[in-house]
Amino acid sequence: MNHPTLLETQIKYKFRSVEQLNPISLMNHLKIQKNEAVLKPDLPLAYLKNAESLSAFILALGQDQIKYGCIQSLDQLEAQDADQVKNAMIAKLGDYLPQSVISSNV
Incomplete structure (x- = not known):
């Protein structure tokens, strides 16, 4: 064991904590280091x-090559900004959305 103090720090929490390493991220970084x-x-x-x-x-939503997106904290936007997001999403994905989503209020 090369880092016993680090291991002790990681296992001291009863529940997950932001102070702990993310095991998936750790594994990814170790694989990168080993060129695997x-x-x-x-x-x-x-x-x-x-x-x-x-x-x-x-602007990104309007580009055909953009196939993925992420929206954070939509609830914290002003109503007019949230409407812009909704309208842009409908323009991009309207053919795939149910009418209830298209006609609903944000």
Whole structure:
């Protein structure tokens, strides 16, 4: 055991804590260090983190090559910003959404 103090720190919590290492992330990093991981370029995606990223998110949604997206904290946006997100999502995915989603209020 090369790092007994680190191991002790990791097992001292009764429940998961942000202070603990994420086992999946740790495994990924160890595989990368050993050159056992196949690393590929990131996929292009539309990412909405907050109101400041709204314009970039909507522009990204309009691009055909963007197939993935992530929306964080939609509930914290102003109503008009949330409407912009909803309308952009409907424009991109409207053919796949049920009418109840398209016609509902945000």
